[in-house]
Amino acid sequence: MSRYTLAFDWRAPRTRFDASTTISASATQALSRFDLDFAGNTLHSVTVDDVPARTVRDGDELVVTPAKPIPQGGAFTVRVAYTADPTQRRHRGDAIGDYGWVPTPDGTVLYPQPDGAKMIFPTNDHPSLRAPITFLITTPPGVSAVANGRLVERAPRPDGRVLWTYDSEQPVAAQLVQMAIGKFTFVESTGPHGLPVRDVVPGDLVTETKAYRSLTPEHLTWLEQRLGPYPFRRYGVLVGDTDLPVALETQSLSLVPKGNLQGGRVDAERDLVHELTHQWTGDSVAIRRWSDLWLSEGHARFYERLYSEAHGGDSIESAMRAAYEQHDQWRHDDGAPAEPRTEAALFKQVRYDGSALVLYALREKVGEGAFERIERSWVTKYQGRAAGTQDFVALASEVAGEDLKPFLTPWLFGDRTPPMPGHPDWQVDPVQD
Numbered sequence: 184m185s186r187y188t189l190a191f192d193w194r195a196p197r198t199r200f201d202a203s204t205t206i207s208a209s210a211t212q213a214l215s216r217f218d219l220d221f222a223g224n225t226l227h228s229v230t231v232d233d234v235p236a237r238t239v240r241d242g243d244e245l246v247v248t249p250a251k252p253i254p255q256g257g258a259f260t261v262r263v264a265y266t267a268d269p270t271q272r273r274h275r276g277d278a279i280g281d282y283g284w285v286p287t288p289d290g291t292v293l294y295p296q297p298d299g300a301k302m303i304f305p306t307n308d309h310p311s312l313r314a315p316i317t318f319l320i321t322t323p324p325g326v327s328a329v330a331n332g333r334l335v336e337r338a339p340r341p342d343g344r345v346l347w348t349y350d351s352e353q354p355v356a357a358q359l360v361q362m363a364i365g366k367f368t369f370v371e372s373t374g375p376h377g378l379p380v381r382d383v384v385p386g387d388l389v390t391e392t393k394a395y396r397s398l399t400p401e402h403l404t405w406l407e408q409r410l411g412p413y414p415f416r417r418y419g420v421l422v423g424d425t426d427l428p429v430a431l432e433t434q435s436l437s438l439v440p441k442g443n444l445q446g447g448r449v450d451a452e453r454d455l456v457h458e459l460t461h462q463w464t465g466d467s468v469a470i471r472r473w474s475d476l477w478l479s480e481g482h483a484r485f486y487e488r489l490y491s492e493a494h495g496g497d498s499i500e501s502a503m504r505a506a507y508e509q510h511d512q513w514r515h516d517d518g519a520p521a522e523p524r525t526e527a528a529l530f531k532q533v534r535y536d537g538s539a540l541v542l543y544a545l546r547e548k549v550g551e552g553a554f555e556r557i558e559r560s561w562v563t564k565y566q567g568r569a570a571g572t573q574d575f576v577a578l579a580s581e582v583a584g585e586d587l588k589p590f591l592t593p594w595l596f597g598d599r600t601p602p603m604p605g606h607p608d609w610q611v612d613p614v615q616d
Contacts, residue, residue, distance in 0.1 A: 184208045184314035185258075189304050191267065192321045193328070193364050197286055199225075202267040204304045207260050214253040220301035220308040220357075221245035225266040232259055243301055263305045271302050277530035280428055287385070287424040290326065290365030292438055294431055297473070297529065300357035310470045311569035313354035318362060320347045327367040329383045329421065331355055331434050351434070352416050353567070356469055361433035363421055374400045374418065375407060381419040383436070388422050392444040395451040396420050402452070402459050405490060409555065410460075410562050414467035420455070430454050432461030432483070449496045457487040463562045471571030476529055477520040477595070478575060481538025488539060503543045504609055506536040510600040511611045513537050521572045521595035541594045547604040548590055549583045557582045 188205040202224070222243040229236045231249035239246040245263070253259050269291045272283035283299040285292050293303060300308050320328035321344050330349035338346045368389050370382040382396050399420065403413055415435045423440045431438040437458035444451055465479030488499045513533035518524030520538045523531075546554040557579045561570075564578060572595060580587040593601045603609045 184307060184312070186315050186317065187304070187306070188317045188319065189362070190319040190321075191362065193269075193290075193326070194323070196288070196290055197270050199266050199268050201264075202304070203262060203264045204306075205260060205262045206305070207258070210253045210255055210257050210259065213255045214249075216246060216248040217253075219245045219247065219261075219263070219305040220298070221263070221305040222301040223271050224268060224302070227264040227266070228262075229264075230262045233262075236261075245305055261305075265305075267303070273299065273302070275530070276527060278429060278532075278535070279530050285423070285425055285427055287365055289385075289424075290363065292363040292365075292421065292423045292425065292427075293361050293433070294427065294438065295360055295433075296358040296431055298358070300360055303360070303362075306357045308357040310356055310358055310473060313356045313469065313569075315354050316351040316360065318347070318349040318351075320349070320362065320364065321345065322347065322364055325366065326364060327369070327383075328362070328364050329367065329369075329436065330362045331360060331436055333417065353434075355434050356466075359432065359434040359466055361421065361436050361438060363423075363438075365424065370396070372397075372400070374403045375413070378403065378413060379417040381417060381436075382422070383419060384422045385424040385441075388424065388441055388444075392422055392441065395444045395448065395455065396422075398452065398455065399459070402456050402490070406456070406460060406463070406486065409486065409558065410463045411559050414463055414562070414566055418459070418462065430458050432458045432465055434466045435462070437461075449491060449494070452494060453487045453491050453496065456490045457483045460486040467567060468562055468565040469569040471569045471574070473526070473529060474521055474523055475571040476523075476534050477538035477541065478570075478572065480530075480534045481520065481542055484535045484539040485542045499543065502536065503540050504606070506540045507600065507603055507606075507609050508612045510537055510540060511614050514598060514600065515614045515616075519596050519598070541591070544594055544601070544603055545579065545587070545591065547606070548587070549579075549585075553583045 186207045190203045192201040194200045229238050234250045237248040269284045272281050274281050282294045283302040285294050298308050300306050318330040322328050324343050328347040332351040335348040335350050367383050368386050372380045374380045419436050421436050421438045423438050427440045443454045460483040464482035470479050488502050492499045517528035517531040517533050520541050523529050560582050576588050576591050600611050
């Protein structure tokens with residue numbers, strides 16, 4: 184895909200509305216037909232290069248047969264018109280919980296991770312695949328819209344409605360798309376090196392979330408010291424007026440539920456630093472496949488813990504020791520960090536604290552200096568690209584100057600947790616069936 188253009192004609196909360204998606208693409212092979220991930224919306228029409236195409240719905244797949252086959256290397260444009268349902272969501276039995284469209288009192292936010300984007304627009308919903316996006320969102324007067332990237336134009340229309348145009352600026356994976364509508368206040372500030380910071384906050388939550396939102400420049404500075412320059416052109420926090428239990432690292436605009444910003448500072452900062460870390464690892468450096476999720480969630484949890492240790496939270500050593508004790512049980516229940524037992528086990532604890540433990544073990548093995556060089560090299564070499572577990576093992580070995588595959592393989596794929604370097608007294612709890 185070379186670009187998506189998403190057009191949403193929003194009407195009212197929990198109310199269906201007209202939508203269309205235009206996909207510009209090039210064929211990597213000759214195509215007599217192709218599939219898009221698309222679930223649950225009422226389909227009206229599909230054209231390929233402005234000519235009606237035949238379609239078949241097959242579960243969550245939309246099978247498109249164009250009037251003429253598309254030759255290898257040929258550029259083509261697909262337009263799908265449909266009715267969107269902003270109440271549609273699904274449920275998982277892991278940390279994700281509900282995902283898809285998430286209604287708010289006066290609009291919606293999106294939670295597309297891991298495969299909920301297909302409920303929002305037709306796409307190729309794989310974490311390694313990205314494309315730039317243009318958003319065309321029409322709202323009633325008094326209602327705002329926001330999306331990944333830059334506001335290009337806010338244009339009043341003759342009927343009083345408003346057209347908001349956003350450009351993602353950089354390619355986005357489907358699971359990281361954000362498009363929110365509501366009665367928002369836009370709070371503008373500046374981060375390190377003049378980085379534009381734009382928080383998007385429901386009007387009645389601006390004051391009570393300000394204290395923790397205002398820490399973003401400090402968080403950016405802290406992470407840049409460890410991971411290098413922030414990889415996008417802007418950042419901000421979208422405060423979700425929802426009881427959604429988890430935050431999400433939607434690209435350049437992290438979704439953080441209001442409850443995460445209304446409690447104690449230590450927990451709030453852990454959430455904020457976690458989602459911000461993802462902008463480097465998970466967003467800029469995408470995962471190659473879902474079994475590589477440990478690289479995304481493990482890094483976010485590691486730096487969240489490391490930051491918290493220096494800002495009033497528990498020490499990372501104590502947190503990792505607790506994770507070490509439970510690690511065999513997590514492996515038994517949900518698979519090793521880089522080898523999930525099932526798809527349903529993706530977002531379990533072993534992919535969070537269990538994967539941060541792998542990074543902690545690596546740091547104990549090679550030392551803090553070599554570990555910091557590995558981390559900076561990782562986000563620099565693969566910025567704007569997808570990378571996987573074997574890429575990380577190879578790069579870590581190259582930077583550290585030793586073959587780390589024999590060390591990392593049992594940590595990433597083994598049934599049992601290896602000994603922790605430097606901590607011979609750490610013990611793993613027995614596994615309970």
